[in-house]
Each structure stands twice: as structure tokens, then as C-alpha cells.
Amino acid sequence: MIHPSRPRRRPGPHALLLFCAGWLTAVLGGTCQAAAANPVDLYLPDAPPLSMPGPATGHGIVGDATLKAAALAGVDVNLILQPWPRAQLSVRDGSNHLIIPLSRTPDREAHYTWIAPIMSMDRAFFSLGAPVDSFEQARKTYRRIAVGMGSAQEQKLRDEGFADGQIYPVKIGENPAQLLLLGRVDAWFNGVPETRYIWRGVSDRPLQMSPPLMNTDLYLACSRVCDAALVQRLRRVIEDLRNDGTLKRIADAYLDETSGSLAK
Known part of the structure; x- marks a missing residue:
């Protein structure tokens, strides 16, 4: 529950404090508590x-x-x-x-x-084939890259000059790992801990990872x-x-x- 360090300023603040803290609490106390809750x-x-x-x-x-x-x-x-x-x-x-x-x-x-x-969190390219070691190599190697829609890594790919046709945004909560297994994408650019966490529940095939190419807090x-x-x-x-x-x-x-x- 939020407890501001001091009451919010409103018209007649001293009167309101007295009402809530004094003998009129029984009348107005419910309103004050509801606002705080x-x-x-x-x-x-x-x-x-x-x-x-x-x-x-x-x-x-x-x-x-x-x-x-x-x-x-x-x-x-x-x-x-x-x-x-x-x-x-x-x-x-x-x-x-x-x-x-x-x-x-x-x-x-x-x-x-x-x-x-x-x-x-580090981000990297994940694939089933030989890993790349740079954004430049990834641009030349991958035709379609799965990436979280609206994510920082989607913006990073655009900033690095990847063509719109190479970027395959997927909704966060969907499973790009399945897209990779089915061959619908060539790689997945994503956070390292998230990818490893998801992959272990999807497949026991070896997942290749590039060096970390992006890091943000x-x-x-x-x-x-x-x-x-x-x-x-x-x-x-x-x-x-x-x-x-x-x-x-x-x-x-x-x-x-x-x-x-x-x-x-």
C-alpha cells in the first residue's frame, strides 16, 4: 500500500488533515483510507x-x-x-x-x-547452424530473424541497418523457439537468459549462440x-x-x- 512521505497538497490541507486525524475520522476516515489504498x-x-x-x-x-x-x-x-x-x-x-x-x-x-x-542482460543471435560473430555477418547470413515486437533488440536490428524483410517481429509471449525449430526463421536475436530458459523447455537440440552483441540494464x-x-x-x-x-x-x-x- 502506498504511504506518501507527506500528504498531497489540496485545497484546505490543514482542515483535511484534522478531519482525518481527529474526531471527524469516523465521518471522513473511510475516504482518506480509500485514497491511500x-x-x-x-x-x-x-x-x-x-x-x-x-x-x-x-x-x-x-x-x-x-x-x-x-x-x-x-x-x-x-x-x-x-x-x-x-x-x-x-x-x-x-x-x-x-x-x-x-x-x-x-x-x-x-x-x-x-x-x-x-x-x-546480454543479447545474442541464436541459431541451429554455425553461429555468427557480428551484426555485419548476421546481415549477410540470415534471411529472417525472430525478435520480440517492440523490444530493445528489435530497435537495435533496425539501428544496425537490417532490412525490414529480415526482421520478423513476434509478440512477447509467443514462442520464437518453435519458429526456429520449424525453419520459419533462421535466427533469433534475444536476451541470453530468456532464450536459454525457453529453449530448455522446447528442445534438446544444441542451440548455437553468437558472442553477446548488445547489453542493456x-x-x-x-x-x-x-x-x-x-x-x-x-x-x-x-x-x-x-x-x-x-x-x-x-x-x-x-x-x-x-x-x-x-x-x-
């Missing part, structure tokens, strides 16, 4: 092991870290699952909406309030218009969780090996 919307994709909306097996590395930080900060959250491009627009154009796991990239920088990094972010007290409270708690090793323990619980390093 409003949850903050938290947008996330179904992108294991980073974030998962379902409660059965946890909410993923960034999801679990965010929910733990929110609980410690006294912030009640309402989980919202939307297609990733729409979720980004909802948060960007709204106010006081949270979103995870959002890569901090130059094209997004001005559109969000960046609360704190949870972890950093995955953030808990907020709308550009975001309550400063909320931002500071969450930022402080996440740093505490980083310093006491909690973030690393959460990541280790999902990953068999270190395929994503914690942001420093």
Missing part, C-alpha cells in the same frame, strides 16, 4: 524468466525483485499484462504507472522515469509524470536489496548459470 498499476510482459504475470511459479527475476521492493516500500501494485508495445505506450502516456523489465535505451530515455536497474521504470516520493522510496529499497545480495539470490533461483549479470 489505491494500487499502482505495474505493467509487465510474459517473458520468463524475467517477468511472469502468473503467481504459480513466481513472477520472474525482475518481477519478484520489483514486488519485494514494492512490499518493503509500502506500495500496493496491480499487475497488468498487455502486449509489450501497448504496455509501453500505456505507461509513457499515463501517470504514476510502473513497468518492468524496461531496457534503458537512447530512444526511450526521455519518455520514462528511470527508477532503478534490476539486472543487466533492465529497469523498473515509471511514467514520465511520476510521484517523486514513490520514485525515491522504490529506488532506495532496490539499492538496499542489491547491497544485501537479495537481487542476486532472486536471479540465481531462476538461472542454472550466470547468463545475466546484476547491474552495478
Whole structure:
């Protein structure tokens, strides 16, 4: 539940505080409590092991870290699952909406309030054939590359000059691993921990990986218009969780090996 560090400024603030704290609490207390209990919307994709909306097996590395930080900060959250491009627009154009796991990239920088990094993530090309070692080689080798729609890695391919026909955007939550197995795409450009997590549940065929060719921090972010007290409270708690090793323990619980390093 959100507990602002000081009451919001409204007409007649001293009178309102007296009403809520004094003998008129019985009359107005319900209204004050209801306002304080409003949850903050938290947008996330179904992108294991980073974030998962379902409660059965946890909410993923960034999801679990965010929910733990929110609980410690006294912030009640309402989980919202939307297609990733729409979720980004909802948060960007709204106010006081949270979103995870959002890569901090130059094209997004001005559109969000960046609360704190949870972890950093490498991206690479994955294929069933011989791996490439550069973007240049990938442009020459792959006819069609699966990539998450609206993701930072989709934008990276466009920035690196890949033709529109080479880029095959898929909705986050769909299974590009199956597309790779069926030969509908030649490669998959994606985060290392997410790809390894998904692949082990799909096939035991060897999956070839290029060297990491992209790295960004995955953030808990907020709308550009975001309550400063909320931002500071969450930022402080996440740093505490980083310093006491909690973030690393959460990541280790999902990953068999270190395929994503914690942001420093």
C-alpha cells in the first residue's frame, strides 16, 4: 500500500488533515483510507524468466525483485499484462504507472522515469547452424530473424541497418523457439537468459549462440509524470536489496548459470 512521505497538497490541507486525524475520522476516515489504498498499476510482459504475470511459479527475476521492493516500500501494485508495445505506450502516456523489465535505451530515455536497474542482460543471435560473430555477418547470413515486437533488440536490428524483410517481429509471449525449430526463421536475436530458459523447455537440440552483441540494464521504470516520493522510496529499497545480495539470490533461483549479470 502506498504511504506518501507527506500528504498531497489540496485545497484546505490543514482542515483535511484534522478531519482525518481527529474526531471527524469516523465521518471522513473511510475516504482518506480509500485514497491511500489505491494500487499502482505495474505493467509487465510474459517473458520468463524475467517477468511472469502468473503467481504459480513466481513472477520472474525482475518481477519478484520489483514486488519485494514494492512490499518493503509500502506500495500496493496491480499487475497488468498487455502486449509489450501497448504496455509501453500505456505507461509513457499515463501517470504514476510502473513497468518492468524496461531496457534503458537512447530512444526511450526521455519518455520514462528511470527508477532503478534490476539486472543487466546480454543479447545474442541464436541459431541451429554455425553461429555468427557480428551484426555485419548476421546481415549477410540470415534471411529472417525472430525478435520480440517492440523490444530493445528489435530497435537495435533496425539501428544496425537490417532490412525490414529480415526482421520478423513476434509478440512477447509467443514462442520464437518453435519458429526456429520449424525453419520459419533462421535466427533469433534475444536476451541470453530468456532464450536459454525457453529453449530448455522446447528442445534438446544444441542451440548455437553468437558472442553477446548488445547489453542493456533492465529497469523498473515509471511514467514520465511520476510521484517523486514513490520514485525515491522504490529506488532506495532496490539499492538496499542489491547491497544485501537479495537481487542476486532472486536471479540465481531462476538461472542454472550466470547468463545475466546484476547491474552495478
